[in-house]
Amino acid sequence: MAGQNNAEDCSDFLERIVYLIDNELDEADCSVVRQHLDECGPCLEKYDLERTVKAVVARSCSESAPKGLRDRVLVQLRQVQVRITEE
Template sequence: MSCGNPHDKDCVEVLDRVFDFIDNELKNADKDEIQHHLDECLPCLQKYDLERTVKALVARSCSEHAPETLREKVLMRIRTVQVEIHETRTE
């Protein structure tokens, strides 16, 4: 993706690092470069906003806990599959 405008940092490079930027996993100099690019590039800013929104929605959705009965069923199924795999390997 490219907006067609010249930037100090290429759009593709910015978008490749957007998750690191969102997660605050960049050095200050890198964060400043990405922020500067986003300040001047609307297409990248829109992509950043979309990714940040999706990440926030997923995080909010993942905070719920499954019912204990479901957890027990899943663990039982995992154990069953493990036994089946073990039996297949020993035959």
């Protein structure tokens, strides 16, 4: 089957790749997705890209927003909450 995957076959795996990265698949599904990644270069590239993006975002999320920005966001959230409760 190596090299014989088509876009239709791969579309089933693209969503599951994200779940694999997030450890949200059971072991049986993990095995199926890993086997597909071993056989499909384009999906393996997508997996590597997704994993890299998640790592960069995780590193970036460890920073704190400046106090002024945090205060403005909190004010906006409170205004939205008030509007929602008034409706």
